[in-house]
Amino acid sequence: MDKCKVVLADDHAILTQGTSSLLSEHDDIELVGTASDGEQLHKLVQELHPDILISDITMPGKSIFDISNDIKRKGLNTKVIIFTMHESPDYVYKALNSHISGYLTKNSVKNELIDAINSIKEGKEYYSQPISQIIVKGFKSRNHQDTEDQNPINVLSKREKEVLTLLIEGLNSRQIAEKLFLSERTVSNHRANMLQKCKVNNTVELVRLYLDNVNKW
Template sequence: MDNLRILIADDHELIRRGVRNLLAAREGWNVIAEASNGLEAAEKIEQLQPDIAIVDFSMPLLDGSAVASRSVQCSPKTSVIVLTMHDSERIAYQVLQSGAKGFVLKSDADHNLIEAVSAVSRSEHFFTKTATNLLMRGILSKNGTEKASAKTEPSLSAREEQVLCLLAEGTTSKEAAARLGISVRTVESHRIRINRKLGLDSIADLVRYAIRHGYAS
C-alpha cells in the first residue's frame, strides 16, 4: 500500500515528533492525527479510521493494548502497532492477545518501525526479534505449569509444519514465502488450513501450539 493514513499516539511530544520525522521519509505515508493519551487515541481511531495506528503501550487513561482491543471493534481495518520501552514478557503477550498487528520496542524503532508499518500495511503481523523472544519465554514459562494434553492432535502436512515453524518464530508471510520458494498467498492458505485443523483463532494461539508441541523453542 503506497498511500497510508497514520495516527501516532504517545504521551511524550518528543517521541511523537521522532516517529513523525521517521515516517516523513516515506512518500505517501501521511500522519493525519496525533494523540497524547490512550482514550484520545481510541476516539480518534474510531472517528478517522486510519490505516495504521502507532501507539505507545504506557499511556494515561488507556494503555496501548486496550487501544488495540477497542480498535478491533470500532475500526477493524486499522492495523495497530504498539511501541514500548519495557522489556517485558507480560507486556509482549498482552499486546499479542489484544489484536495488535505489530509490536516494536522503542530501542528497536529506528531500525524496525518502517519495516513494521510496511508489513502490517500488507495485512501481515510484525514482531521484532526481541519482542518474539520475550513472547516465547513468557509462553514457555506459562506452559511449564500446565499438564500435557492427552488429546490426539490432527496431523499436519510437511509443508504446513514448515509454515507453522516459520510463523511461530515471528517470520512474516512474505519472508516465509521467500524462504520456502512459494507465494505469499500460498503461505496464507497454509496458515488458514493450519488454524482450521488445529482449532486456532489467532497468531497467539498458533505460537502457543507451536511451542507446546515442539515446533518452536
C-alpha cells in the first residue's frame, strides 16, 4: 500500500514536533516535509505534491487560504486540513470557501487528526465537532433568509434540510433515522431526493454544494 504523503505547517516548533510524533506512529503515513511560514509551505507543496497538507492558520507569510486556492487553481491533488486553535466563524467560512477538505481544532482528541486523514484519503471531508456546530448554526440561522433563486440548497424541503444538517454533523442514515424518528428507508429516500433536486451525484457533492454556498446564507 502506498503511504499517504503529508506536509505539516505550523510556526510553533513544539506543536510541530508533537504532531510529527503522532503521524510517525502510523506506518501508512509519511511526513515528507515541515514548514514554519507560508512562503516555505507554498514552495514545499509545489516541489513535493503531498497527498495532504496539514496547516495552522495564523502563520507568517503567504496565507493558507491563498495556498489552498492556488492548489485548486493548478489542479494539484493535494488536500488541505486546517489544524488550529481558531474557531471563529469567519475563519471557518473562509476555509469552506477556499477548498479546504478538513478543519480540526488543536484540542481535538489525539487520534482525530488520523481519522481526518483517513476520511480525506477516501474522498470525504472532515470537520471536528466544534467546527461542525459552527457550520450547522450558520445553516440554521440563514435557513429563512434567502429565497430559492439565491441559494440552490433552498430547493430542499424542511425535512430534507433537517436530514442534510445531520449529514453535515457526520451522522449516517441509521443514526439520522433514530434522531428524527423515521425509518432508515425514509431517510434514504430523502437523501436520493436531495441529490436529484440539487443535481449532484452523491452525498459528498451535496455537502460540498452547501459548503460552497454557506457564505450566501
